[in-house]
Each structure stands twice: as structure tokens, then as C-alpha cells.
Amino acid sequence: MIHANGKRVLLDCGMFQGRRKEARKLNLTFGFDPNRVDAVVQSHAHIDHCGKLPLLVDCGFQGKIHATHGTQDLCAILLRDCAHILLRDALYLSKKRMKEHARKRKLARRQMREVHDFIDYKAELDVGKIPRPIAPLYLKEDVEEAMKRFKPHRYGEWFQACDGMRFRLHDAGHILGSAWVEAEITEGSRSKRLVFTGDYGRSGAPLLRKPQPLVAADIFLAESTYGDRLHPPFKGMRDGLAAAVQRLAQRGAGKLLIPAFAVGRTQDLLFHLGQIFKNGEAPTVPVYVDSPLATEATGIVRKHREYFNQSALDALNGNGGESFALLPGAHFVESANESKALNHHKEAMIVISASGMMEQGRILHHLIHALPREDCELLVVGYQAEGTLGRRVIEGADEVRILGETVRVKARVENMTGFSAHADRNDLLNALTPHAGSAEVLFLVHGEDDQRNSLADEFRSRGFSRVEMPQMDQSFNL
Ligand SMILES: [Zn+2]
Incomplete structure (x- = not known):
């Protein structure tokens, strides 16, 4: 989230994916008030980048979601599919909860019978509250509401997301319509340029173009998914x-x-x-x-x-x-x-x-x-x-x-390996190193620590004066 001029703009609004229960816990809340977000700028349509948009809207977000036309169209089908999976998961977890409750009741009844066979063991047993079914994170209806907020843009076209913040999307070559984001943030007489890589692609994809080179900026927010790994070449x-x-x-x-x-x-x-x-x-x-x-x-x-x-x-x-x-x-x-x-x-x-x-x-x-x-x-x-x-x-x-x-x-x-749509370590180094001298700070996001630690060291040795690896909910005053 970028916060300037009293306005707040989210860069992506993704969903945690992984084990059902843990993911659900992380996905239930935002760590900020959705009512106070003014706009979302969406890099691409993968669920780990857009999966919580329907929840954001359901929780009171009133603004627009800026994205490319391709991202808008893919979000529609991927979010509907996601709502379907969330519903199925909620049913599964609810059933599991009810089963566990029934098991406990049975166990308690048997123990009562063993210890006090003189009491009426058919009596209602208090083994905790009857669990309520788990509601899905959001429904298909919420997806349709979120889709109404989309404002599509072409690559390279400037748009004003709110006072003092304008943006431009550039081809990231990752999936159809994917973008890296350029932001110009003005507060009073001060102005900063920020570049967010989204998920950065690779050259040599069969259909998509190679990612456009990043422009110079004061602040870089770079993905680091494969910060310590190299892919075999795309061809093959x-x-x-x-x-x-x-x-x-x-x-x-x-x-x-x-x-x-x-x-x-x-x-x-x-x-x-x-x-x-x-x-x-x-x-x-x-x-x-x-x-x-x-x-x-x-x-x-x-x-x-x-x-x-x-x-x-x-x-x-x-x-x-x-x-x-x-x-x-x-x-x-x-x-x-x-x-x-x-x-x-x-x-x-x-x-x-x-x-x-x-x-x-x-x-x-x-x-x-x-x-x-x-x-x-x-x-x-x-x-x-x-x-x-x-x-x-x-x-x-x-x-x-x-x-x-x-x-x-x-x-x-x-x-067959080697078809990742993600930049690997060398791709990331090549994309960002030209800006080492002029950037004020580089944030590494979207990667496990084992991937971003060594990447951070390498960026420091290539001349980035400040490399940060933010934790969840951490904020920085720039
Ligand atoms: Zn992606």
C-alpha cells in the first residue's frame, strides 16, 4: 500500500494459498481498513495477486481497480473459479468440524457410561457448543461486484488513481495482460517515482512478448520468487x-x-x-x-x-x-x-x-x-x-x-522442466542492476526468505545502497 497526501493505493490484493486452514486464517483479515483504501492498481490476474479483491469490496472498499484489459478479463474467470473453490473448502471444513463434534459427543457418552452406568447416558451432553458451519470467504456475487469496479487501461497510458498519484502499466511478459507498475507520487513540492515489478516474466515465451525493461525510479518494489534459483532455458x-x-x-x-x-x-x-x-x-x-x-x-x-x-x-x-x-x-x-x-x-x-x-x-x-x-x-x-x-x-x-x-x-x-513464467535470479539481477546507482531503496517482496536473502546480498554488492526485506504489515516512511 502506498500512502501519500492522505490517500491510500493498494498494489495488488492477493490471496494466501497453501494449507486450507492456515491460508483461511491469513485471508480472513487485511491488516488495514478496506474503507480507507482509495484505489487498487492490479499487476496481473493470478490469484495470489488478485484473490482478495471480492473480499475487499465486500468489506467496504469504494474505489476503482485499475488493470489492463487482459487482466480484467482473466480476473473475471479466475475469481469466479476461486469463489467456487472457496465454497467447496468451506463445506469441507464445516463437515470436518461437525464430525469432530460428533466424535467428541460419542466419546464423552461412552466415558460417562463407563463411570456412571447408573445415570441416563442418553442425557444431552455438554461437550462444547455445536459448531457453526464455516462460511466461504466470499461468494460468486461478491466477484461480480468486484468486477464492476475494474477500470481497464492500455500499456503506457498514464492514469490518475487519486490526488497526487498517477500510474502507468508496462508489459511484464508473465501472463496475458500482466504488468509492472510505474507510479509518480507527489506530496506538496516533493515527488517520487516508484516501480513495482508485479511478477516479472522471462524472454522467449511462445506467445507473449518479453518483459519491457524497468525505468529508473527512487523506490523499487521487486518480486523475488526465484531470487536464488536459475531456470533451464525456455526453448526445448x-x-x-x-x-x-x-x-x-x-x-x-x-x-x-x-x-x-x-x-x-x-x-x-x-x-x-x-x-x-x-x-x-x-x-x-x-x-x-x-x-x-x-x-x-x-x-x-x-x-x-x-x-x-x-x-x-x-x-x-x-x-x-x-x-x-x-x-x-x-x-x-x-x-x-x-x-x-x-x-x-x-x-x-x-x-x-x-x-x-x-x-x-x-x-x-x-x-x-x-x-x-x-x-x-x-x-x-x-x-x-x-x-x-x-x-x-x-x-x-x-x-x-x-x-x-x-x-x-x-x-x-x-x-520436462524450464517453463516457468517467472524471472529467475539472473533475470531479476539483469532487470534491476541498471538502476543500482540511482535508486534510493529496493524492497524485495513475494519471495521466501531463502530466496530473497541471497538476492539481497547480491543487489547490495551490485551497488544498491539500501535493500529492505519487509515483513508482513511493516511500514516504511520514505
Ligand atoms: Zn503471477
Whole structure:
């Protein structure tokens, strides 16, 4: 939050993600009064950056949410999806609470019976209050309210968010519509420039442009997600994908199953497959996208080709009648029944489905079907966090539990890394080092301490006179 001239502007309003219970606790409050926030400037549509906007509005925020057109459109589908997940989580936690209460009552009743078998153990037992169901953090209705507050902007266009603060969004190359934020803050005769990286992207993405270089500023607020890590080069995705398609065509049956994030990775895959088929790098096979969210996201990406890089535009321009379809002829599966029916198809096919870490969604029933089959292949193209089903599979588990079933792993499992949409350590160093001499202060945010500590040291050695690693709710007077 930037506070100047008695006005307050939020940079992003994200949701904590992680273990249900801990995340819920962190997400319930803001640490500030939403009524007193004058505007939000939104960098991009990932839930860890926008997930609490509906709650902010529900709690009394009256202002506008400034973002790019692409971010606005993606926020609409991602926040609706988030509301759905929150509802499901609240039901799960409520049921768990009720079960725990029932268990305690039963236990208390048994103990009473053992000790005082002369009393009527059927009497009402006081084992604490009957728990109330847990309400979801927000509802779909709150999402619709939040969406009404959006004010879209083009890259490079100045806008006044409130008195004394004007902003400009620049292409961050991270996901469709993503931006880094430039702010000009004036208080009386003093004026400061602030740059917030949002999530900073990488060069070489198949569809998006590379991130625009950061401008000079007095204050930098930089992400540090991969502050101590290097990614393998971006290229290689297409070759790995083409090789997997060739293996599938050679088998002539079974599935090539690709779990993928609905936004970003799915569209990159479709684009690459389109090019692979067009150029004859592998035989053409049917491709099914089986995730309602991915289908919606693909529609939005296709609509916003103003965000594409030139070589993607050139490549897509010739896609015949279906101009700007990422992959002409791709099948987008709608209903759950249609999705299940794919299991009975005999032909060789590619199925792209979510979630990317194989924790939920339609990918689960595809895994149950495909993992025990030697004529199937699982191609993993995204980061698999510790503790996820995806991680267990790539670590070579012989069998896994999915939806209560034990599933043998006989299918080939291929793990391709290097497709992160985040800047790595070198990308961050390259982006910020040119401003080391002129910046007053650099704040490192959005990274675990193990990632930002060593990055902070490196920035200091490269000439940043002041590098801060703020804690939650900490404030600085500049
Ligand atoms: Zn992001």
C-alpha cells in the first residue's frame, strides 16, 4: 500500500494459498481498513495477486481497480473459479468440524457410561457448543461486484488513481495482460517515482512478448520468487513435445496426457502443437482440452492477440479459416460426461487437462484411467510442489492414491522442466542492476526468505545502497 497526501493505493490484493486452514486464517483479515483504501492498481490476474479483491469490496472498499484489459478479463474467470473453490473448502471444513463434534459427543457418552452406568447416558451432553458451519470467504456475487469496479487501461497510458498519484502499466511478459507498475507520487513540492515489478516474466515465451525493461525510479518494489534459483532455458518445450507426439503416433493408441495450468501453460501447449502439426515435426493427432477453465482462458487469450509477440502473430496469421486459433481443430470438452467418454476412445490422442499439479479437476479421472496402461504417457510440463500428487508421480512412485483408489503407475512418465513464467535470479539481477546507482531503496517482496536473502546480498554488492526485506504489515516512511 502506498500512502501519500492522505490517500491510500493498494498494489495488488492477493490471496494466501497453501494449507486450507492456515491460508483461511491469513485471508480472513487485511491488516488495514478496506474503507480507507482509495484505489487498487492490479499487476496481473493470478490469484495470489488478485484473490482478495471480492473480499475487499465486500468489506467496504469504494474505489476503482485499475488493470489492463487482459487482466480484467482473466480476473473475471479466475475469481469466479476461486469463489467456487472457496465454497467447496468451506463445506469441507464445516463437515470436518461437525464430525469432530460428533466424535467428541460419542466419546464423552461412552466415558460417562463407563463411570456412571447408573445415570441416563442418553442425557444431552455438554461437550462444547455445536459448531457453526464455516462460511466461504466470499461468494460468486461478491466477484461480480468486484468486477464492476475494474477500470481497464492500455500499456503506457498514464492514469490518475487519486490526488497526487498517477500510474502507468508496462508489459511484464508473465501472463496475458500482466504488468509492472510505474507510479509518480507527489506530496506538496516533493515527488517520487516508484516501480513495482508485479511478477516479472522471462524472454522467449511462445506467445507473449518479453518483459519491457524497468525505468529508473527512487523506490523499487521487486518480486523475488526465484531470487536464488536459475531456470533451464525456455526453448526445448517444442522439441520435447514433438518427441512425445511422435512416440504417441508410433504406438498408434492410448493417450498422451498433459496436466497443465489452465491459464498460460495450456495456451502455450496449444500454440506449440499447432506449429508442430503445421510444420510436420510430428504426425497430426486429435487434441482434447478437458478443463472448463482452460477453455474459457483460451477464448480470452485468443481474443487479446494485441499481447502476442510478433513471431507468434506471424505464425498464427496463416492458420486458415480459423484465424488466430492457437491450434485449429482442437476439441474443447464441455460436459463431465463428454470428459468421461474420452476414456472409451481407442484412437491415439492428446488430452490436456487441469489442475497442473494433479491435485483436483478432471485430470484426476484421466490419471486413474491412463496411469496403469503401458500404452499411455504422462507428460509433466509444470512445477510440481512438494506434497502434491504430481510430485509423487514424477518421483517415480509405483502406485498412487487418487480419489480413494490405488492406482498402479505403468505409463511412461516424462518430466520436462524450464517453463516457468517467472524471472529467475539472473533475470531479476539483469532487470534491476541498471538502476543500482540511482535508486534510493529496493524492497524485495513475494519471495521466501531463502530466496530473497541471497538476492539481497547480491543487489547490495551490485551497488544498491539500501535493500529492505519487509515483513508482513511493516511500514516504511520514505
Ligand atoms: Zn503471477
